[in-house]
Amino acid sequence: MSLRCPSCRQDSDYQIRWIRRTKKSSLPSHADVDDRARFKNARDYMIRVDDIVACPKCRKRIEITSKSVVLL
Numbered sequence: 001m002s003l004r005c006p007s008c009r010q011d012s013d014y015q016i017r018w019i020r021r022t023k024k025s026s027l028p029s030h031a032d033v034d035d036r037a038r039f040k041n042a043r044d045y046m047i048r049v050d051d052i053v054a055c056p057k058c059r060k061r062i063e064i065t066s067k068s069v070v071l072l
Contacts, residue, residue: 001013001014001016001064002014003053003062003064005055005057005058005060005062006060006062007055007058007060008055008057008058008060010055010056010057010058012055012056012057014050014053016048016049016050016053016064017048017049017050018046018047018048018049018070019046019047019049020044020045020046020072021044021045021046021047022044023039023042023043023044024039024042027039043071043072044071044072045069045070045071045072046069046070046072047068047069048064048067048068048069048070050064051063051064051068052064
C-alpha cells in the first residue's frame with residue numbers, strides 16, 4: 001500500500017498484513033433456527049491486522065484510516 005507521511009510528506013510503500021476469515025463448509029448438527037439464518041447470510045472476509053505503520057524517514061506513526069474489513 002502506498003501512503004504519504006503527514007509530517008515529512010514522503011511517499012512510501014508499506015507491507016500491510018491481512019487475516020482471511022472463511023465461511024465454514026457446514027453447520028453443526030445442533031444448530032437452531034437463528035444459527036441457520038446467520039449461516040445463510042455469512043460470507044468470506046478479510047480483516048486488516050496493521051492499523052499503524054512507521055515512516056522510514058522521520059519514524060513518525062501513520063494511522064491507516066481506510067476500511068479495515070473487506071468482503072470477498
